[in-house]
Amino acid sequence: MLTIKHLNKKYSTIDGEIIALDNLSLQIKKGEFIAIVGKSGSGKTTLLNMIGGLDTPDTGSIMLEGTDIAKLSGKKAALLRRRKIGVIYQFYNLVPELNVSENITLPTELDGGEIDTGWLAEILQMVGLSGREQAYPSALSGGQQQRVAIARALFNRPSVILADEPTGNLDGENSAEVLRLLKSMNEEHGITILVVTHSELVAREAKRVIEISNGRIIEDRRQ
Amino acid sequence: MSPITRIALRRIKRDLGKSILLMVAIFVSTLVISFLLFLELRILPIQEAEYSALPFQMFLANVRSGVNITVVCVALLALLTMRMHFGVRQEENAQTLAVLTSVGAVNRQIRKLIWIDILVLYIPSVVLGVGVGTIFCILIESGLEVGKTVDSAELMLYAMVAIAMIAIGIGMIILSNLLPKMGIKRRSVIGSVKKHNLKASQQKHSYRQSRTYREQALIKRLAKKSVDYHSKTYNEIALTFALAAMYPILAILLFWYVGNTNVLFETYQQGEIDAALSALEQIFALLGISFAVLTVVGFLQAFLMARVQFFARKRVTQVYLSVGMPESDIHKMIRAELKSVVLRSVIILIFSTYIINAWFAMVMSSL
Numbered sequence: 001m002l003t004i005k006h007l008n009k010k011y012s013t014i015d016g017e018i019i020a021l022d023n024l025s026l027q028i029k030k031g032e033f034i035a036i037v038g039k040s041g042s043g044k045t046t047l048l049n050m051i052g053g054l055d056t057p058d059t060g061s062i063m064l065e066g067t068d069i070a071k072l073s074g075k076k077a078a079l080l081r082r083r084k085i086g087v088i089y090q091f092y093n094l095v096p097e098l099n100v101s102e103n104i105t106l107p108t109e110l111d112g113g114e115i116d117t118g119w120l121a122e123i124l125q126m127v128g129l130s131g132r133e134q135a136y137p138s139a140l141s142g143g144q145q146q147r148v149a150i151a152r153a154l155f156n157r158p159s160v161i162l163a164d165e166p167t168g169n170l171d172g173e174n175s176a177e178v179l180r181l182l183k184s185m186n187e188e189h190g191i192t193i194l195v196v197t198h199s200e201l202v203a204r205e206a207k208r209v210i211e212i213s214n215g216r217i218i219e220d221r222r223q
Numbered sequence: 224m225s226p227i228t229r230i231a232l233r234r235i236k237r238d239l240g241k242s243i244l245l246m247v248a249i250f251v252s253t254l255v256i257s258f259l260l261f262l263e264l265r266i267l268p269i270q271e272a273e274y275s276a277l278p279f280q281m282f283l284a285n286v287r288s289g290v291n292i293t294v295v296c297v298a299l300l301a302l303l304t305m306r307m308h309f310g311v312r313q314e315e316n317a318q319t320l321a322v323l324t325s326v327g328a329v330n331r332q333i334r335k336l337i338w339i340d341i342l343v344l345y346i347p348s349v350v351l352g353v354g355v356g357t358i359f360c361i362l363i364e365s366g367l368e369v370g371k372t373v374d375s376a377e378l379m380l381y382a383m384v385a386i387a388m389i390a391i392g393i394g395m396i397i398l399s400n401l402l403p404k405m406g407i408k409r410r411s412v413i414g415s416v417k418k419h420n421l422k423a424s425q426q427k428h429s430y431r432q433s434r435t436y437r438e439q440a441l442i443k444r445l446a447k448k449s450v451d452y453h454s455k456t457y458n459e460i461a462l463t464f465a466l467a468a469m470y471p472i473l474a475i476l477l478f479w480y481v482g483n484t485n486v487l488f489e490t491y492q493q494g495e496i497d498a499a500l501s502a503l504e505q506i507f508a509l510l511g512i513s514f515a516v517l518t519v520v521g522f523l524q525a526f527l528m529a530r531v532q533f534f535a536r537k538r539v540t541q542v543y544l545s546v547g548m549p550e551s552d553i554h555k556m557i558r559a560e561l562k563s564v565v566l567r568s569v570i571i572l573i574f575s576t577y578i579i580n581a582w583f584a585m586v587m588s589s590l
């Protein structure tokens with residue numbers, strides 16, 4: 001479903017050139033639950049941003065269901081994110097000016113789509129935020145905010161969810177909850193999940209663990 | 224309602240206070256500009272041939288040039304204030320823009336957010352500010368010259384000033400939205416917001432390593448690093464402070480170059496010139512008041528913008544707390560940062576005072 005071939009990315013900084021991705025290739029099947037691990041600065045976020053079309057590689061291709069994300073224009077990449085990809089970050093996921101349900105339905109509304117209120121209620125129930133639809137992000141705890149981000153990523157029924165350290169900011173209990181949600185999305189809705197993580201717990205639960213070092217895959221194991 | 228419109232309107236509602244401040248700044252600038260031009264209009268008839276032999280012609284010529292320079296400067300300052308207000312506002316947009324990008328908003332939608340800002344917030348602020356400023360000026364004028372109606376030539380002048388101010392102000396904001404191609408195309412949330420957190424963790428590291436010795440020097444260095452890193456922000460704060468301080472300096476320069484008016488009023492009081500001269504005197508008094516108001520508004524705005532920027536720095540500050548930097552050191556650091564900002568604004572101030580002063584001197588000596 002997702003085929004990444006010979007991805008290269010260099011950044012030039014004041015300290016010289018940094019090779020963020022070094023000829024990285026990767027094949028991902030539909031419905032996989034993958035944890036990407038590796039030392040800080042190894043290129044995990046760079047990889048995820050490229051799959052999400054938020055950054056472009058110097059060379060290489062990223063084929064998602066027949067389209068090469070690496071060659072998409074900014075607009076086409078945005079449309080793809082809106083419809084096929086859900087993105088979750090460690091923090092700063094929510095638009096501060098929108099309340100919980102507005103944040104969740106944002107991608108659909110940006111796309112001019114109809115809001116399926118039944119589905120919204122179901123998702124709110126699933127992430128345990130029923131009754132908090134009207135709350136603004138500033139009034140939510142970190143764990144609650146993260147669950148809103150997950151609900152939003154899920155709302156459009158994307159084919160893949162990209163999560164960059166989604167539990168990085170949370171305590172054990174909230175982390176476990178986020179992990180449970182990601183797993184159920186994967187198992188019940190068949191969504192492919194790529195999660196960058198430093199958490200042992202998350203890595204243990206994934207069906208496949210990819211370790212990156214210096215922009216290269218040094219280990220790829222299924223468990 | 225589209226989510227973009229909803230976001231835009233909520234932001235505008237939340238930040239209404241800051242926009243009112245902008246409106247006040249524009250209002251006061253318009254008032255001062257219209258005032259000064261009104262003053263010039265009063266001078267014209269006294270400069271006519273029949274009075275050409277009178278000894279205060281030189282003084283009148285001086286006043287006119289001084290007024291012209293001041294009008295240009297006040298208009299420039301008003302435009303700069305507006306531009307900066309707009310810049311800071313877009314900076315505050317960073318998180319919203321980044322999230323919108325990450326969930327797949329296209330450029331057109333992101334631009335719409337800013338266009339709504341311009342339409343709902345900036346255009347009304349400018350129009351209202353200029354409009355109320357003009358009306359005030361007309362009111363004060365008729366108050367100054369009881370019995371005399373405001374003639375059509377004066378109304379024309381006011382209308383032209385108002386239209387020019389509105390056109391230039393709105394034109395500039397629209398341009399600054401169009402020109403620097405906003406780098407929001409493929410910017411990730413992390414890229415735009417987390418950037419300074421990354422930097423903070425580097426600084427945290429250097430604080431940990433070296434806090435055992437020469438703490439004072441270290442705090443200074445950290446402050447310097449922070450100022451360098453947030454250079455654009457701090458330059459803007461410095462510029463705002465400098466702008467605020469520019470108004471009274473302008474007033475001083477104007478009064479300095481046009482000389483001591485009282486002496487002249489007492490010496491040459493004759494015939495119908497009296498009315499014009501007393502009006503002149505009153506205008507000078509009111510000029511002083513408007514400059515005072517302008518200064519207050521300028522400082523208020525500077526304070527508000529500085530507050531917004533320092534609030535954004537709070538996150539970084541918390542990082543320092545977490546590695547055990549005592550609060551007193553953090554305060555020292557922020558004070559050191561402030562000092563360098565003040566230094567920057569003083570440099571800007573000296574530089575622009577020098578230029579305006581040279582301008583005054585050149586024009587006055589050429590008369």
Ligand SMILES: Nc1ncnc2c1ncn2[C@@H]1O[C@H](COP(=O)(O)OP(=O)(O)OP(=O)(O)O)[C@@H](O)[C@H]1O
Pocket residue numbers: 011012013018019020038039040041042043044045046047
């Ligand atoms: N915009 C950029 N400009 C310059 N260098 C960058 C940029 N973004 C990333 N890098 C560099 O590319 C390398 C990979 O960064 P990346 O963010 O992908 O690491 P990571 O594996 O996500 O690390 P972490 O676990 O700390 O989040 C790092 O050395 C980083 O400094």
Ligand SMILES: [Mg+2]
Pocket residue numbers: 044045046164
């Ligand atoms: Mg990362």
